[in-house]
Amino acid sequence: MVEQSTGVQTGQQVTEEYGKVKGRTQREILWRRFKRHKLAMIGGVILILLYIVAILTPFIAPYGYAQIDFNALAKGPSMNHPMGTDELGRDELTRVLYGGRVSLLLGLGVGVFSTLIGAAFGIVSGYYGRFADVGIMGLTDYVLTLPLLPLLIVIGGIFQFNALTITWVLAILLWPTMSRIVRGQVLTIRDQEFVLAAKAVGVSGFRIMLRHILPNVVGAMVVQATLTVGLAILYESALSFLGVGIQPPTPSWGNLLQDAQTNMTSDWWLAVFPGVMIIITVLCVNFLGDGLRDALDPKAVE
């Protein structure tokens, strides 16, 4: 206060005032860029709604998922049953809601776990180079060699997946792309001055990776993680559709579609609605990923 009255401003005050007028934090810049991507905004909002609905399903579902309405066996969409009923008189909307719960949580789980595995491998391999790099990239190439869908079909056929095991298996098979992307990013960062400076003052390798390198690759990770969520939902539904994924009575969008096949010619609604839900979800995930990629692209100009 005293300094102000003298009319002389210190350097710090100038910066502060300048900051009040014009400056934007990194986060604000990203948010402004992201907001301009309309489809990504819409995708993000719909996804959040879908996840809220998934969490609240037991409270908002109109019927129990195995509850039978004897007055409506295999009936098309109506006021009582907006998505119709199956041949046992079970409400399709309720089953789609419960199925979505499984599919959405599984997608999120695979996204998180494959990101953790892939990012850890990618950072170590990119930062240390040499033997770590050769070993980890060899492992990555090896996993990418395994024919994904046929392999999943065989594993599912032998072991009978449930929602939890399929999450693990998908996470274990889907991390290599993430690790390649992260490694590529780390390679461009690890020789920059700030990493060198950290090394010079004696920061440990683990801490450099965690505090100095990780924040710089988070952008690319988030984009890839988003896309993995969509991929996981698609793989789960394909496996359940073939009968080697999540087993009934646990409903998932994939095994609802498998059920739908039996009387598809007459009960078209059973084939349409779960599929539309998969498309909407994965579409939103992909739009979100696209918007994040644009927002996080360091080359983009404001």
Place this chain on the structure above:
Amino acid sequence: MYAYVIRKLLFSIVILFFASITIFWLVSLSGNPVTQLKLSNPRISQQDLQRITHQYGLDKPLAVQYGIWIRDIVLHGNFGLSFKQNTSVNNIIIPRIWPTVLLLGTALIVSALIAIPFGIYSAIKKYSMVDKVGTFFTFVGYSMPDFWLGLILQLVLGIYLANWAGVHIFAISGMHDPNSSGVVDLLQHLALPVMTLSVIQIANYSRFQRSAMLDVLSSDYLRTAWAKGLSKRIVYLKHALRNALIPTITVLALNIAYIAGGAPIAETIFSWPGVGFLLVDSIYKGDYNVARALLLIFAVLVVFFNLVADIAYSLVDPRVSYD
């Protein structure tokens, strides 16, 4: 250059070796087929069981079994005996190869022929209406489960079109009608599975072609071409297209193995008698020796086309280094 190819080749063989061990071990976890035989037929004699166990080589340690399995495949192209059918795995797989090659080949050609011109057009007319609508639909294509697309095509074009409009263009299952073997009949059966496989590939390639073309369009040598006063046609088709096709062709090669991985779904929905349907079917039947052989074949395909794409890329693009 040769050193590069040889190193890649050796690396591929090492990777395949590990993949083959994984596949063999994984399938062996399905349990002993002879024990299952005993469960399904309790009156089978002990001698018969021993004879069958010996015939499949199941009395040897797992590592030895693997050694024999891989030796027979590499040296004699022999995939062993089926667990469920009284014949060799080769006899089961070989008739299934041609239908899959036909299906995947057609799907690949159809999707490339549609996607490449479309991608180039949307790059040239960037942000036009066509480009925007195209972009939206490629996103939908990406996000659509292929089996659902197959189901809906089967329902709408196969069943409803025939039942309600009386138009019998598309067949919904198999490769041929029982009493017909003509080309028209084949095309009628081929149409829906090809569509199922193509839509997603079209979305994939057209995005790729668009961004490759955009990269080239903003390059310096193209500005030179414009500055020389060359016509649009020459600039686009002669200068831009050649370079813009390189990445797409690589992706096409890489994707052959990927599309092959998607074959089980399209083939199962339309009962197409190929290897993909065979894989799913052998899992249902518990014929794990067939599944094991098919997994290995799929893995070889992935590695092979990766190698081809790598080498083709380095041949076509002189900027790729061989280190």
